[in-house]
Amino acid sequence: xxxxxxxxxxxSIYLLGAVFFLGLGDRVPKHLVILDDVLDNNVLLIxxxxxxxxFIFPLWGANLIAGxxxxxxxLLIVPVISMFGQRLFHFAIFCILLFISVLPLxxxxxxxxxxxxxxxxxxxxxxxxxxxxxxxxRGLIGMQFSRLNTFLPRLxxxxxxxxxxxxxxxxxxxxxxxxxxxxxxxxxxxxGFIDSCIYMFQARLFAHGMLSAPIPxxxxxxxxxxxxxxxxxxxxxxxGYPTILALGVLFxxxxxxxxxxxxxxxxCIYLLAKELYGDDTAKLSAVLACTSxxxxxxxxxxxxxxxxxxxxxxxxxxxxxxxxxxxxxxSALVCGTCIGIALLCRPYTTAWICVPMGIVAIVMxxxxxxxxxxxxxxxxxVACLAFLAYNYATxxxxxxxxxxxxxxxxxxxxxxxDSSSDAFHTVxxxxxxxxxxxxALNYYLFEWPMSSxxxxxxxxxxxxxxxxxxxxxxxxGAFVLPTVF
Numbered sequence: 001x002x003x004x005x006x007x008x009x010x011x012s013i014y015l016l017g018a019v020f021f022l023g024l025g026d027r028v029p030k031h032l033v034i035l036d037d038v039l040d041n042n043v044l045l046i047x048x049x050x051x052x053x054x055f056i057f058p059l060w061g062a063n064l065i066a067g068x069x070x071x072x073x074x075l076l077i078v079p080v081i082s083m084f085g086q087r088l089f090h091f092a093i094f095c096i097l098l099f100i101s102v103l104p105l106x107x108x109x110x111x112x113x114x115x116x117x118x119x120x121x122x123x124x125x126x127x128x129x130x131x132x133x134x135x136x137x138r139g140l141i142g143m144q145f146s147r148l149n150t151f152l153p154r155l156x157x158x159x160x161x162x163x164x165x166x167x168x169x170x171x172x173x174x175x176x177x178x179x180x181x182x183x184x185x186x187x188x189x190x191x192g193f194i195d196s197c198i199y200m201f202q203a204r205l206f207a208h209g210m211l212s213a214p215i216p217x218x219x220x221x222x223x224x225x226x227x228x229x230x231x232x233x234x235x236x237x238x239x240g241y242p243t244i245l246a247l248g249v250l251f252x253x254x255x256x257x258x259x260x261x262x263x264x265x266x267x268c269i270y271l272l273a274k275e276l277y278g279d280d281t282a283k284l285s286a287v288l289a290c291t292s293x294x295x296x297x298x299x300x301x302x303x304x305x306x307x308x309x310x311x312x313x314x315x316x317x318x319x320x321x322x323x324x325x326x327x328x329x330x331s332a333l334v335c336g337t338c339i340g341i342a343l344l345c346r347p348y349t350t351a352w353i354c355v356p357m358g359i360v361a362i363v364m365x366x367x368x369x370x371x372x373x374x375x376x377x378x379x380x381x382v383a384c385l386a387f388l389a390y391n392y393a394t395x396x397x398x399x400x401x402x403x404x405x406x407x408x409x410x411x412x413x414x415x416x417x418d419s420s421s422d423a424f425h426t427v428x429x430x431x432x433x434x435x436x437x438x439x440a441l442n443y444y445l446f447e448w449p450m451s452s453x454x455x456x457x458x459x460x461x462x463x464x465x466x467x468x469x470x471x472x473x474x475x476x477g478a479f480v481l482p483t484v485f
Contacts, residue, residue, distance in 0.1 A: 014139030018132045022449055025128030091253050126442055129449030159283055168270060171286050175299075179259030182300035188284070189255035191363065196302035198226045200254065202235045203245035211239075211393050228406050232394070236402030240303035240344025240388045246399025258306045260332045265306070266290060268313040275320050294444045304345050311342040312353050316475060319357055320468075328372050336376035340383030347387070348413065352482045356474030413485040430484035437483055 159167075183189060191197040203212055212234035215287065216222050219229045226236050235242075238270035244261075248254035266289045289295055299306045318335035320327050342350040361368055388398035395405040403411050410417050418425050438453075445452040 009408060011139045014135050018136035021128050021132030023132075023137060025125045025132060025449055028125045028128065070189040075188050125449075126439075130451060130454070133448075133450045149419055160280055162283070164274075164282075166281055167283055167286075168267060171266055171270070171290060175263040175266050175290050175296075176256075176259050178296055179262050179299045179300065180256060182297060183259055184256045187255075187300060191302040193301075194225055197304055198224070198235050199237060199242055199245060199304060200249075201227070202237060202239075202242035203249050203254065205234070206239070206242055206246035207249040211390065216453045226406070228394075228402065230405075234394045234402070236406045237304070238344055238347055238387065238402070240346075241307045243344075244307055245302070254302070258299050258301060258303075261306045262295065265299070265310040265313055268317050272313065272317045272320065275317070275324070288446075290446055293447055294441075308342050308346045308349060311338040311345065312350065315336045315342065315353075317358075319360075322372055322376075323367060326367070329375060332376040333379065336379035339376075340379040343380065344387055348482060349479070352478045353475065355390060356471060356478055359474070360471055413482070417484070427484070430463050434480060434483045 067262065088215060164174055191200050212232040215231070219233075222233070228234055228236060245254060245257055248257035266286050269289050270282045270286040272282075273285040315335045315338035318331045318338065321331035322335060338349060339354060343351070361373060391400055391402075392398045395402060403472060415425055415427060415430070417423070442451045442453055460469070
């Protein structure tokens with residue numbers, strides 16, 4: 001009797017602690033603004049309800065609290081960590097990856113540099129929420145949930161027995177319905193911010209058969225950001241995504257273009273996961289994609305990110321088919337075509353994505369035939385020539401991109417003077433910017449009260465890795481690393 005009472009008391013304490021930390025982590029972003037005081041190396045805490053309720057807190061003190069909370073979380077999951085005890089190398093990798101995924105505030109983020117006041121409190125919200133989740137799971141261990149224990153296995157068994165083709169059809173339709181509803185009912189079927197408006201303007205030009213428009217009679221009233229008014233009127237963006245969006249303009253369904261591309265991306269994610277890890281993991285991957293608010297809202301807007309994500313995912317899937325000798329000639333053609341289109345949509349991102357694939361092609365030169373590489377390279381070459389021709393028709397020079405024509409050579413990636421200010425972009429600022437983006441991804445990917453990348457860290461740190469795991473890590477790094485520059 002005493003043991004049962006002690007068990008329930010301990011469980012109640014864990015659950016109350018979980019509620020406290022989850023509530024605290026939820027209130028931080030809603031009621032508190034954390035600003036970085038650059039001059040005094042302090043954190044300025046301001047209550048949203050009243051700008052007068054603020055106080056200075058030293059950054060080292062905030063970091064110390066974050067470190068203590070993170071250490072408490074380590075103590076709570078010691079049984080999980082103990083499996084690394086026999087492999088110190090894996091344990092070291094796990095600690096490094098966990099450090100990156102949770103991002104305790106060991107860095108001095110310059111809020112004025114990035115003009116984004118919420119870069120700091122995301123870390124604290126994630127740490128507090130993570131502790132609440134760990135306490136919740138620790139409290140639930142040993143409790144009997146008869147209905148839950150029967151419902152979850154039935155749910156997973158139902159998903160396992162669901163025919164793949166039927167699952168794909170329903171997932172595709174569900175993703176289109178969700179993204180289409182967001183696009184039509186929340187964004188009113190029109191672009192919601194300046195970049196999307198400019199993409200729509202460029203798409204309408206293409207739909208009318210023009211690469212640029214004539215100068216308007218009073219050009220001083222048409223000087224909008226990201227547009228160029230010289231001897232002609234055009235935008236600074238590459239032509240790939242506006243060409244796709246122009247199809248939506250012609251059929252008067254421009255608001256449905258990105259929802260359709262988002263649904264096709266989910267299909268590619270499913271096929272890719274099925275090739276590498278089997279049908280069950282593929283279904284889980286597709287479901288997770290459809291529950292990511294970050295993915296759903298980006299797929300409901302008019303920006304170019306969704307189109308690039310679709311084509312690079314399809315290119316990666318085709319690359320897997322090439323290596324596995326599944327219709328390698330056709331797969332090589334699809335892979336090269338997708339990379340070429342993605343290059344026309346977002347060239348800088350796509351160029352970095354090609355790096356891990358190029359490294360793999362060199363490492364596996366015995367498995368990949370030369371004709372497969374040549375067939376894949378042909379569409380990429382055609383896309384590059386089309387890009388140069390578009391530059392020549394708009395900016396007047398094949399190597400002069402719209403970005404540089406508008407903002408000058410300072411807009412090139414690298415460590416030099418910033419195009420938007422007089423400051424210099426340094427290596428340290430680049431890493432801070434990269435980590436702040438990673439921090440935001442941790443927070444917004446699923447909007448869970450804990451780090452979204454935490455489970456990836458556990459997976460990467462434990463067990464032997466196959467060739468595909470390292471390629472996926474390189475692929476993710478190809479998205480993260482370029483932001484340093």
